[in-house]
Amino acid sequence: MKRRRLKYKNILIAVIIVLVLTFSISLFTNKEVKMIDLKEKTIDEIKEYANKVNLKLEIKEEHHKEIKKGKLISQNIKVDSIITKGEQLTVVISLGRLGKDYYLKHKVDESGNIPIMMYHGIHNLKNDDTAYTGGNIDKDGYQRTAEAFRGDLEFYYDNNYRMIKLKDYIDRKIDVEVGKSPIILTFDDGLKNNIRIMGLDDKEELIIDPNSAIGILESFKKKYPDFNVTATFFLNGDLFEQPEYNEKILNWLIDNGYDIGNHSYSHLDFTKIKNKEVEQEVGKLYSLLDELIKNKYVNIVSLPFGSPYDVNHKNFSHILKSTYEGKTYETKSTLRVGWESELSPFHKNFDPLFLKRIRAYDNLGNNFDIIHNFKLLEENRYISDGDKDTIVIPSEKIDKIAEQTELEIIKY
Numbered sequence: 255m256k257r258r259r260l261k262y263k264n265i266l267i268a269v270i271i272v273l274v275l276t277f278s279i280s281l282f283t284n285k286e287v288k289m290i291d292l293k294e295k296t297i298d299e300i301k302e303y304a305n306k307v308n309l310k311l312e313i314k315e316e317h318h319k320e321i322k323k324g325k326l327i328s329q330n331i332k333v334d335s336i337i338t339k340g341e342q343l344t345v346v347i348s349l350g351r352l353g354k355d356y357y358l359k360h361k362v363d364e365s366g367n368i369p370i371m372m373y374h375g376i377h378n379l380k381n382d383d384t385a386y387t388g389g390n391i392d393k394d395g396y397q398r399t400a401e402a403f404r405g406d407l408e409f410y411y412d413n414n415y416r417m418i419k420l421k422d423y424i425d426r427k428i429d430v431e432v433g434k435s436p437i438i439l440t441f442d443d444g445l446k447n448n449i450r451i452m453g454l455d456d457k458e459e460l461i462i463d464p465n466s467a468i469g470i471l472e473s474f475k476k477k478y479p480d481f482n483v484t485a486t487f488f489l490n491g492d493l494f495e496q497p498e499y500n501e502k503i504l505n506w507l508i509d510n511g512y513d514i515g516n517h518s519y520s521h522l523d524f525t526k527i528k529n530k531e532v533e534q535e536v537g538k539l540y541s542l543l544d545e546l547i548k549n550k551y552v553n554i555v556s557l558p559f560g561s562p563y564d565v566n567h568k569n570f571s572h573i574l575k576s577t578y579e580g581k582t583y584e585t586k587s588t589l590r591v592g593w594e595s596e597l598s599p600f601h602k603n604f605d606p607l608f609l610k611r612i613r614a615y616d617n618l619g620n621n622f623d624i625i626h627n628f629k630l631l632e633e634n635r636y637i638s639d640g641d642k643d644t645i646v647i648p649s650e651k652i653d654k655i656a657e658q659t660e661l662e663i664i665k666y
Contacts, residue, residue: 286336287307287336287337288334288335288336288337289329289331289332289333289334289335289336289337290303290333291333292326292329292345293325293326295326296324297313297324297347300313300326300345304343307337308339308340309331309337309340309341309342309343310340310341310342310343311343311345312342312343312344312345313344313345313347314344314345314346314347315346315347315348315349316346316348316349317348317349317350317351317352317356318348318349318350318351319351319352319641319644319662320351321348321350322348322350323348323349323350324347324348324350325347325348326345326346326347326348327346327347327348328345328346329343329344329345329346330342330343330344330345331343352639353666354666357639357646357664357666358666360432360433360637360639361433361637362432362433362637362638362639362646362647362666363635363636363637363646363647363648363651364428364598364600364636364637364638364639364645364646364647365598365600365601365636365647365648365651365654365655366435366598366631366634366635366636366637367595367596367597367598367631367634367635367636368423368435368436368437368438368595368596368597368598368599368635368636369415369437369438369595369596369612369627369628369631370420370423370438370440370589370592370595370596370609370610370611370612371406371437371438371439371440371611371612371614372440372442372589372591372592372611372612372613372614373398373403373439373440373441373442373467373614374396374397374398374441374442374443374445375391375396375397375398375443375445375447375448376397376398376399376400376403376447376448376465376466376467376470377391377397377398377399377400377447378399378400378447378463378465378466379391379399379400379401380399380401381399381401381402383399384399387616387617387618388402388615388616388617388618389401389402389403389405389616390402390615390616394615395613395614395615395616395617395623396613396615398614398615400465400470402616403467403470404470404474406614406624407470407471407474407481409624409628410437411474411478411481413628414433414434414435415434415435415436415437416430416431416434416435416436416437416480416481416482417436417437417438417439417481417482417483417484417485418430418436418437418438418482418484419438419484419486419513420438420440420486420513420515420552420554420587421486421513421552421554423436423438423599424554424586424587424599424606425599426599426600426659426661427642428599428636428638428642429642430482430638430640431480431638431640432638432639432640432641433637433638433640434637434638435631435635435636435637435638436636436638438486439484439485439486440485440486440487440488440515440556440589440611441467441485441486441487441488442488442517442556443488443489443490443517443521444487444488444489444490444492444493444494444495444517445494445495446494446495446496447463447466447467448466448467448468448487448494449462449463449466449467449468449469449494449503449507450462450463450465450466450469450496451463451496451499451502451503460499460502460503460506467485468507468512471483471485472510483511484511484512484513485512485513486512486513486514486515486552486554487507487512487513487514487515488514488515488516488517488554488555488556488589489514489515489516489517489539489543490517490518490519490520490521490539491519491520491538491539491542493542500546501546504543504546504547504550505547505550508547508550508551513551513552514543514547514550514551514552515551515552515553515554515555515556516536516539516540516543516551516553516554516555516556516585517539517555517556517558518535518536518539518555518557518558519534519535519536519538519539519542520535521558521559522535522558523558523559523561524557524558524559524561524562524567524569524570524573525561525562525563525567525569526561527569529568529569529572529576532569532572532573532576533572533576533577533578534578535558536555536572536573536576536578536583536585537576537577537578537579537581537583538578540553540578540583541578541579541581552586553583553584553585553586553587554585554586554587554588554589555573555585555587555588555589556588556589557573557588557589557590557591559591560590560591560592563590565607565608573585573588574588574607586606587606587607587609588607588608588609589609589611590608590609590610590611591611591613592609592610592611592612592613593610593611593612593613593622594610594612594622594627594630595610595612595627595630595631595635596609596610596611598636598654600645600655600656600659600661601654601655601656602653602654602655602656602657604656612624612627639664643661643662644661644662644663644664645659645661645662645663645664646664646665646666647663647664647665647666648665648666649665649666652665
């Protein structure tokens with residue numbers, strides 16, 4: 255009997271020991287583990303740590319101008335946060351500063367020229383429907399077919415151009431991926447075919463004609479997400495010639511990455527009117543935009559007919575700054591009708607007050623049409639280093655760059 259009791263007692267003790275051990279192990283294994291700072295760890299040490307705490311490790315690499323090669327740039331799990339078993343740990347490791355070979359490979363040159371394209375109307379026609387060359391609707395090529403416009407966009411994309419905002423160019427903020435070149439799209443006159451509205455849907459949202467300029471641009475936005483599709487529309491007093499929708503249109507454009515500028519109220523030739531009339535033409539359009547999209551438009555004037563054609567003309571200063579109905583207006587930049595690409599915003603001779611544009615038309619490669627201009631750009635185009643905070647240029651072109659700049663200049 256005593257032996258049996260002793261036997262049960264031993265079994266009970268053994269069970270208790272097992273339970274205690276199991277509970278202890280459970281406590282140990284379920285202990286919360288906090289994320290550590292990996293900043294000083296090597297890649298091998300990071301791998302070892304991830305394995306130890308059961309994290310799925312993803313290692314990315316990118317160049318960094320300050321952090322040495324092999325050192326951590328960032329980690330996605332915050333230091334001291336609780337780690338979950340099997341959680342994804344993504345670290346970015348520095349490849350070090352970019353060097354000459356990298357810039358040579360991508361032919362980086364941020365002293366080169368940038369095309370500012372000038373469009374007017376986009377008509378829902380095929381190229382064969384017109385009497386003129388290559389999708390021109392009129393003899394001078396100010397109006398384009400929808401087919402030609404689609405072809406233009408494909409041409410820009412295929413030739414490694416990526417869109418930027420006009421205001422960013424003027425502000426010297428060029429953010430384009432490495433090896434690509436910036437291009438700027440502008441539209442004058444606020445024609446109905448720029449953004450033709452077909453009605454409203456059941457949510458009171460605009461239904462946009464897919465063959466209008468915006469309809470086509472939006473389709474390219476979906477087709478090529480890296481194209482960075484955008485444009486600036488310069489308007490007269492009729493805005494987009496659709497009074498029942500104009501306010502909705504303006505806000506839709508701004509909300510979807512486009513900009514609105516000033517093309518004067520009545521599109522008069524500034525060389526043929528007095529300075530007070532110039533002030534009315536510029537100031538009245540600014541006032542109209544203030545009513546509809548205050549503080550959302552750009553203070554840039556696309557000069558009607560390109561007038562007054564000369565910054566020294568007596569009326570030019572009244573475009574830049576004056577008053578209308580007691581309110582002061584200021585213009586940051588003006589656009590000419592122009593014929594060729596413009597200087598890099600980092601060029602010592604860059605002048606944002608009077609910018610040239612390229613007329614987007616086809617003339618069989620002659621008279622500064624699209625093909626002619628882009629052939630010229632092959633020898634002197636802006637090619638990005640992919641870093642908006644640096645200006646990278648070949649050493650032999652250093653004399654082209656303005657001395658006063660907040661950005662780091664790198665020559666190679």
